[in-house]
Amino acid sequence: MNVARNLASYLLAQAMPLDPGRHHMLQSAAPQADHIEWLYWVIFWMLFVVFVLMIAAFTGAGTKARVVASHPLPILEKDEEAEHRAGWGVGAALGITVITLFVILVLSVITGRRVEGLTSKNPVTIQITGHQWWWEITYPNSQADQTVTTANEIHVPVGTPVVVLTNSKDVIHSFWAPNITGKRDLLPGYSSAFWFEIERAGIYHGQCAEFCGLQHAHMGFSIIAESVHEFQAWQQQQLKTAAEPSTSEAIRGREVFLTHACLMCHTIRGTDAGSRVGPDLTHVASRNMIAAETLPNTAGALAGWVVDPQRIKPGTQMSPNPLAPDDLQAVVAYLQSLH
Ligand code: HEC
Ligand SMILES: [Cu+2]
Structure with a gap:
Protein backbone atom coordinates (compact mmCIF):
# COMPACT_ATOMS: atom_id res chain seq x y z
CA MET A 1 0.00 0.00 0.00
CA ASN A 2 2.79 2.42 0.89
CA VAL A 3 4.52 1.85 -2.43
CA ALA A 4 1.29 2.51 -4.28
CA ARG A 5 0.64 5.58 -2.19
CA ASN A 6 4.12 6.95 -2.70
CA LEU A 7 3.95 6.28 -6.42
CA ALA A 8 0.66 8.13 -6.70
CA SER A 9 1.98 11.00 -4.55
CA TYR A 10 5.05 11.18 -6.75
CA LEU A 11 3.07 11.26 -9.99
CA LEU A 12 0.76 13.89 -8.55
CA ALA A 13 3.69 16.03 -7.44
CA GLN A 14 5.13 15.84 -10.96
CA ALA A 15 1.85 16.82 -12.56
CA MET A 16 1.05 19.56 -10.07
CA PRO A 17 3.92 20.77 -7.85
CA LEU A 18 2.67 21.18 -4.30
CA ASP A 19 3.32 24.47 -2.68
CA PRO A 20 4.41 23.93 0.91
CA GLY A 21 2.48 26.14 3.28
CA ARG A 22 -0.65 26.30 1.19
CA HIS A 23 -3.46 23.97 1.98
CA HIS A 24 -3.30 20.53 0.51
CA MET A 25 -4.91 17.36 1.72
CA LEU A 26 -2.17 15.22 0.22
CA GLN A 27 0.65 16.94 2.05
CA SER A 28 -0.02 16.03 5.63
CA ALA A 29 1.97 17.58 8.47
CA ALA A 30 0.10 15.95 11.32
CA PRO A 31 -0.83 12.39 12.31
CA GLN A 32 -4.54 12.99 11.79
CA ALA A 33 -4.10 14.34 8.28
CA ASP A 34 -1.89 11.27 7.72
CA HIS A 35 -4.77 8.95 8.57
CA ILE A 36 -7.11 10.84 6.27
CA GLU A 37 -4.57 10.77 3.46
CA TRP A 38 -4.08 7.04 3.98
CA LEU A 39 -7.84 6.47 3.62
CA TYR A 40 -7.84 8.60 0.51
CA TRP A 41 -5.23 6.43 -1.18
CA VAL A 42 -6.85 3.14 -0.12
CA ILE A 43 -10.13 4.24 -1.68
CA PHE A 44 -8.34 5.69 -4.68
CA TRP A 45 -6.66 2.36 -5.56
CA MET A 46 -9.79 0.31 -4.88
CA LEU A 47 -11.76 2.50 -7.25
CA PHE A 48 -8.92 2.39 -9.75
CA VAL A 49 -9.10 -1.41 -9.86
CA VAL A 50 -12.91 -1.28 -10.19
CA PHE A 51 -12.54 1.21 -13.03
CA VAL A 52 -10.07 -0.98 -14.93
CA LEU A 53 -12.27 -4.08 -14.47
CA MET A 54 -15.36 -2.22 -15.67
CA ILE A 55 -13.64 -0.91 -18.77
CA ALA A 56 -12.27 -4.42 -19.50
CA ALA A 57 -15.74 -5.95 -19.09
CA PHE A 58 -17.35 -3.35 -21.36
CA THR A 59 -14.69 -3.83 -23.99
CA GLY A 60 -15.14 -7.60 -23.83
CA ALA A 61 -18.90 -7.35 -24.16
CA GLY A 62 -18.59 -4.85 -27.01
CA THR A 63 -16.30 -7.03 -29.11
CA LYS A 64 -18.33 -10.19 -28.53
CA ALA A 65 -21.78 -8.95 -29.44
CA ARG A 66 -20.98 -6.95 -32.53
CA VAL A 67 -23.89 -6.83 -34.96
CA VAL A 68 -22.89 -6.38 -38.55
CA ALA A 69 -25.39 -4.06 -40.22
CA SER A 70 -25.48 -5.82 -43.63
CA HIS A 71 -26.43 -9.14 -42.09
CA PRO A 72 -29.95 -9.85 -40.94
CA LEU A 73 -30.32 -10.01 -37.16
CA PRO A 74 -29.65 -13.51 -35.90
CA ILE A 75 -32.53 -15.28 -34.33
CA LEU A 76 -31.59 -15.75 -30.71
CA GLU A 77 -32.25 -19.10 -29.30
CA LYS A 78 -32.70 -19.50 -25.63
CA ASP A 79 -29.39 -20.73 -24.27
CA GLU A 80 -30.03 -22.10 -20.79
CA GLU A 81 -26.34 -22.66 -20.18
CA ALA A 82 -25.33 -19.08 -21.03
CA GLU A 83 -28.13 -17.57 -18.96
CA HIS A 84 -27.08 -19.60 -16.00
CA ARG A 85 -23.50 -18.37 -16.35
CA ALA A 86 -24.64 -14.75 -16.72
CA GLY A 87 -26.74 -15.11 -13.57
CA TRP A 88 -23.70 -16.23 -11.63
CA GLY A 89 -21.63 -13.41 -13.11
CA VAL A 90 -24.10 -10.73 -12.03
CA GLY A 91 -24.47 -12.33 -8.60
CA ALA A 92 -20.70 -12.39 -8.09
CA ALA A 93 -20.34 -8.77 -9.21
CA LEU A 94 -23.06 -7.73 -6.77
CA GLY A 95 -21.41 -9.63 -3.95
CA ILE A 96 -18.00 -8.07 -4.64
CA THR A 97 -19.56 -4.59 -4.79
CA VAL A 98 -21.26 -5.06 -1.42
CA ILE A 99 -18.07 -6.40 0.16
CA THR A 100 -16.00 -3.52 -1.29
CA LEU A 101 -18.43 -0.91 0.00
CA PHE A 102 -18.47 -2.61 3.37
CA VAL A 103 -14.66 -2.60 3.56
CA ILE A 104 -14.67 1.14 2.72
CA LEU A 105 -17.24 1.72 5.45
CA VAL A 106 -15.15 -0.12 8.04
CA LEU A 107 -11.97 1.72 7.01
CA SER A 108 -13.80 5.07 7.23
CA VAL A 109 -15.00 4.27 10.73
CA ILE A 110 -11.49 3.20 11.78
CA THR A 111 -10.02 6.41 10.32
CA GLY A 112 -12.65 8.48 12.13
CA ARG A 113 -11.70 6.79 15.41
CA ARG A 114 -8.00 7.40 14.87
CA VAL A 115 -8.61 11.07 14.11
CA GLU A 116 -10.73 11.49 17.24
CA GLY A 117 -8.44 9.70 19.71
CA LEU A 118 -7.22 12.20 22.29
CA THR A 119 -3.75 11.98 23.76
CA SER A 120 -3.62 15.02 25.95
CA LYS A 121 -0.30 15.11 27.68
CA ASN A 122 0.30 18.75 28.61
CA PRO A 123 -1.76 20.16 25.79
CA LYS A 240 2.19 42.60 26.91
CA THR A 241 -0.10 45.59 26.67
CA ALA A 242 0.20 47.73 23.55
CA ALA A 243 3.57 49.34 22.86
CA GLU A 244 3.72 53.07 23.63
CA PRO A 245 3.94 54.93 20.30
CA SER A 246 7.38 56.48 19.98
CA THR A 247 7.09 58.83 16.97
CA SER A 248 4.94 61.95 16.97
CA GLU A 249 3.00 60.57 14.03
CA ALA A 250 2.16 57.34 15.85
CA ILE A 251 1.17 59.30 18.95
CA ARG A 252 -1.21 61.32 16.80
CA GLY A 253 -2.44 58.05 15.26
CA ARG A 254 -3.40 56.75 18.68
CA GLU A 255 -5.29 59.99 19.28
CA VAL A 256 -7.14 59.52 15.98
CA PHE A 257 -7.92 55.90 16.86
CA LEU A 258 -9.31 56.81 20.26
CA THR A 259 -11.40 59.73 19.01
CA HIS A 260 -13.00 57.94 16.08
CA ALA A 261 -15.36 54.98 15.76
CA CYS A 262 -12.46 52.48 15.97
CA LEU A 263 -12.70 52.18 19.75
CA MET A 264 -16.36 51.17 19.52
CA CYS A 265 -15.34 47.91 17.85
CA HIS A 266 -11.71 47.14 18.68
CA THR A 267 -9.58 46.43 21.71
CA ILE A 268 -6.09 47.79 22.16
CA ARG A 269 -5.00 46.70 25.62
CA GLY A 270 -3.44 49.52 27.57
CA THR A 271 -5.72 52.14 25.97
CA ASP A 272 -9.38 53.05 26.38
CA ALA A 273 -10.35 50.89 23.41
CA GLY A 274 -11.94 47.74 24.85
CA SER A 275 -14.66 46.58 22.49
CA ARG A 276 -14.77 43.15 20.90
CA VAL A 277 -16.88 43.53 17.77
CA GLY A 278 -13.74 43.26 15.63
CA PRO A 279 -10.28 41.72 16.10
CA ASP A 280 -8.06 42.65 19.04
CA LEU A 281 -5.49 45.06 17.60
CA THR A 282 -3.06 45.16 20.56
CA HIS A 283 -0.40 43.36 18.47
CA VAL A 284 -1.82 43.75 14.98
CA ALA A 285 1.61 44.56 13.53
CA SER A 286 2.83 41.08 14.50
CA ARG A 287 0.47 39.44 11.99
CA ASN A 288 1.44 38.63 8.40
CA MET A 289 -1.98 39.23 6.94
CA ILE A 290 -5.12 41.19 7.84
CA ALA A 291 -8.84 40.73 7.28
CA ALA A 292 -8.71 36.93 7.49
CA GLU A 293 -5.88 36.38 5.01
CA THR A 294 -7.36 38.81 2.52
CA LEU A 295 -4.63 41.49 2.49
CA PRO A 296 -0.93 41.58 3.37
CA ASN A 297 -0.19 43.57 6.52
CA THR A 298 1.42 46.54 4.76
CA ALA A 299 0.89 50.30 5.12
CA GLY A 300 -0.93 50.53 1.80
CA ALA A 301 -3.24 47.61 2.52
CA LEU A 302 -3.97 48.89 6.04
CA ALA A 303 -4.84 52.34 4.71
CA GLY A 304 -7.10 50.92 2.00
CA TRP A 305 -8.80 48.67 4.52
CA VAL A 306 -9.36 51.36 7.18
CA VAL A 307 -10.84 53.86 4.71
CA ASP A 308 -13.17 51.50 2.91
CA PRO A 309 -13.35 47.91 4.16
CA GLN A 310 -16.67 47.52 2.34
CA ARG A 311 -14.87 47.71 -0.98
CA ILE A 312 -12.53 44.90 0.00
CA LYS A 313 -15.03 42.70 1.84
CA PRO A 314 -18.54 43.93 1.00
CA GLY A 315 -20.86 43.24 3.93
CA THR A 316 -18.14 43.14 6.60
CA GLN A 317 -19.08 44.43 10.06
CA MET A 318 -16.49 47.20 9.83
CA SER A 319 -17.89 50.53 8.66
CA PRO A 320 -16.02 52.86 6.27
CA ASN A 321 -13.88 55.58 7.92
CA PRO A 322 -13.53 58.63 5.73
CA LEU A 323 -10.49 60.04 7.55
CA ALA A 324 -8.51 63.08 6.40
CA PRO A 325 -5.33 61.92 4.60
CA ASP A 326 -2.97 62.94 7.39
CA ASP A 327 -5.20 61.34 10.04
CA LEU A 328 -5.23 58.15 7.98
CA GLN A 329 -1.47 58.16 7.64
CA ALA A 330 -1.10 58.72 11.39
CA VAL A 331 -3.47 55.88 12.27
CA VAL A 332 -1.64 53.52 9.93
CA ALA A 333 1.69 54.52 11.51
CA TYR A 334 0.19 53.77 14.91
CA LEU A 335 -1.17 50.35 13.81
CA GLN A 336 2.24 49.48 12.36
CA SER A 337 3.88 50.27 15.71
CA LEU A 338 1.75 47.68 17.52
CA HIS A 339 4.20 44.77 17.49
C1 HEC B 1 -18.41 48.86 13.42
C2 HEC B 1 -17.24 48.18 13.95
C3 HEC B 1 -15.87 48.61 13.52
C4 HEC B 1 -15.34 49.87 13.47
C5 HEC B 1 -16.02 51.19 13.78
C6 HEC B 1 -13.97 49.72 13.07
N1 HEC B 1 -13.68 48.41 12.86
FE1 HEC B 1 -11.92 47.64 12.26
N2 HEC B 1 -12.74 45.80 12.10
C7 HEC B 1 -14.03 45.47 12.45
C8 HEC B 1 -14.28 44.10 12.10
C9 HEC B 1 -15.57 43.33 12.29
C10 HEC B 1 -13.08 43.61 11.53
C11 HEC B 1 -12.84 42.21 10.95
C12 HEC B 1 -13.25 42.22 9.51
C13 HEC B 1 -12.89 40.99 8.73
O1 HEC B 1 -11.75 40.49 8.82
O2 HEC B 1 -13.75 40.55 7.98
C14 HEC B 1 -12.14 44.70 11.56
C15 HEC B 1 -10.81 44.61 11.13
C16 HEC B 1 -9.89 45.62 11.28
C17 HEC B 1 -8.47 45.46 11.01
C18 HEC B 1 -7.80 44.17 10.53
C19 HEC B 1 -7.37 43.37 11.73
C20 HEC B 1 -6.87 41.98 11.41
O3 HEC B 1 -6.01 41.49 12.14
O4 HEC B 1 -7.35 41.36 10.46
C21 HEC B 1 -7.89 46.66 11.27
C22 HEC B 1 -6.41 46.99 11.13
C23 HEC B 1 -8.92 47.56 11.69
N3 HEC B 1 -10.12 46.88 11.68
C24 HEC B 1 -8.71 48.88 12.03
C25 HEC B 1 -9.73 49.79 12.33
C26 HEC B 1 -9.54 51.21 12.53
C27 HEC B 1 -8.21 51.91 12.47
C28 HEC B 1 -10.77 51.74 12.75
C29 HEC B 1 -11.13 53.20 12.96
C30 HEC B 1 -10.69 54.14 11.97
C31 HEC B 1 -11.73 50.64 12.73
N4 HEC B 1 -11.07 49.48 12.46
C32 HEC B 1 -13.09 50.77 12.94
C33 HEC B 1 -14.96 46.31 13.00
C34 HEC B 1 -14.81 47.69 13.12
CU1 LIG C 1 -17.64 30.28 5.87
Missing part, protein backbone atom coordinates in the same frame (compact mmCIF):
# COMPACT_ATOMS: atom_id res chain seq x y z
CA VAL A 124 -1.94 23.78 24.74
CA THR A 125 -5.55 24.93 24.81
CA ILE A 126 -6.93 27.47 22.38
CA GLN A 127 -10.41 28.82 21.91
CA ILE A 128 -11.51 29.54 18.35
CA THR A 129 -14.63 31.63 17.81
CA GLY A 130 -16.03 32.06 14.33
CA HIS A 131 -17.28 35.50 13.26
CA GLN A 132 -18.61 36.70 9.93
CA TRP A 133 -15.91 36.71 8.47
CA TRP A 134 -12.86 36.25 10.65
CA TRP A 135 -11.53 33.99 13.40
CA GLU A 136 -11.03 35.10 16.98
CA ILE A 137 -8.30 33.12 18.70
CA THR A 138 -7.73 33.14 22.44
CA TYR A 139 -5.34 31.20 24.63
CA PRO A 140 -7.45 31.03 27.76
CA ASN A 141 -5.92 31.31 31.19
CA SER A 142 -7.56 31.40 34.60
CA GLN A 143 -5.95 34.80 35.15
CA ALA A 144 -7.53 37.28 32.77
CA ASP A 145 -4.30 39.22 32.26
CA GLN A 146 -2.55 36.03 31.15
CA THR A 147 -5.01 35.42 28.31
CA VAL A 148 -3.72 36.04 24.79
CA THR A 149 -6.23 37.20 22.16
CA THR A 150 -5.45 37.41 18.47
CA ALA A 151 -7.12 36.95 15.08
CA ASN A 152 -6.76 34.63 12.10
CA GLU A 153 -3.17 33.54 12.85
CA ILE A 154 -2.85 30.61 15.21
CA HIS A 155 0.57 30.05 16.72
CA VAL A 156 1.16 26.55 18.09
CA PRO A 157 4.22 24.66 19.27
CA VAL A 158 5.40 21.73 17.13
CA GLY A 159 5.03 18.24 18.58
CA THR A 160 2.60 19.31 21.30
CA PRO A 161 -1.07 18.34 21.40
CA VAL A 162 -3.32 21.34 20.87
CA VAL A 163 -6.83 21.16 22.25
CA VAL A 164 -9.19 23.44 20.36
CA LEU A 165 -12.42 24.64 21.93
CA THR A 166 -14.83 25.95 19.33
CA ASN A 167 -17.77 28.30 19.25
CA SER A 168 -19.38 30.79 16.89
CA LYS A 169 -20.76 34.29 17.40
CA ASP A 170 -23.25 34.22 14.52
CA VAL A 171 -23.74 31.40 12.00
CA ILE A 172 -22.19 27.99 11.40
CA HIS A 173 -18.57 28.13 10.24
CA SER A 174 -16.21 25.25 9.62
CA PHE A 175 -12.56 25.16 10.54
CA TRP A 176 -10.53 23.35 7.90
CA ALA A 177 -6.74 23.08 7.64
CA PRO A 178 -6.32 20.11 5.28
CA ASN A 179 -2.63 19.54 6.05
CA ILE A 180 -3.49 19.15 9.71
CA THR A 181 -6.85 17.47 10.25
CA GLY A 182 -10.43 17.12 9.01
CA LYS A 183 -13.16 19.76 9.03
CA ARG A 184 -14.74 20.87 12.29
CA ASP A 185 -17.96 22.82 12.42
CA LEU A 186 -18.22 25.84 14.71
CA LEU A 187 -21.80 26.09 15.90
CA PRO A 188 -23.31 29.23 17.45
CA GLY A 189 -24.10 28.79 21.13
CA TYR A 190 -22.59 25.32 21.26
CA SER A 191 -19.08 24.62 22.47
CA SER A 192 -17.26 21.57 21.27
CA ALA A 193 -13.65 20.45 21.26
CA PHE A 194 -11.15 18.64 19.10
CA TRP A 195 -7.42 18.35 19.03
CA PHE A 196 -4.49 18.21 16.64
CA GLU A 197 -0.75 17.94 16.80
CA ILE A 198 1.66 19.21 14.15
CA GLU A 199 4.85 17.31 13.35
CA ARG A 200 6.66 19.72 11.05
CA ALA A 201 7.26 23.42 11.62
CA GLY A 202 5.74 25.65 8.98
CA ILE A 203 2.81 27.85 8.05
CA TYR A 204 -0.32 25.95 7.13
CA HIS A 205 -3.22 27.59 5.44
CA GLY A 206 -6.83 26.97 6.37
CA GLN A 207 -10.21 28.12 5.20
CA CYS A 208 -13.78 28.30 6.39
CA ALA A 209 -15.47 25.28 4.83
CA GLU A 210 -19.12 25.98 5.58
CA PHE A 211 -20.88 28.64 3.53
CA CYS A 212 -21.46 31.45 6.04
CA GLY A 213 -22.51 34.45 3.96
CA LEU A 214 -21.22 36.93 1.42
CA GLN A 215 -17.54 36.90 2.40
CA HIS A 216 -17.23 33.19 3.16
CA ALA A 217 -14.45 32.89 0.57
CA HIS A 218 -12.49 35.62 2.39
CA MET A 219 -12.42 33.79 5.68
CA GLY A 220 -9.02 32.20 5.71
CA PHE A 221 -6.61 31.60 8.55
CA SER A 222 -3.15 30.23 9.05
CA ILE A 223 -1.57 27.95 11.59
CA ILE A 224 2.01 28.87 12.40
CA ALA A 225 3.74 25.83 13.88
CA GLU A 226 7.02 26.77 15.52
CA SER A 227 9.45 25.41 18.11
CA VAL A 228 8.33 25.46 21.73
CA HIS A 229 10.90 28.17 22.38
CA GLU A 230 9.63 30.43 19.58
CA PHE A 231 6.06 29.79 20.61
CA GLN A 232 6.73 30.84 24.19
CA ALA A 233 8.54 33.97 23.04
CA TRP A 234 5.55 34.83 20.85
CA GLN A 235 3.16 34.24 23.73
CA GLN A 236 5.18 36.46 26.09
CA GLN A 237 5.17 39.25 23.53
CA GLN A 238 1.40 38.90 22.99
CA LEU A 239 0.76 39.11 26.73
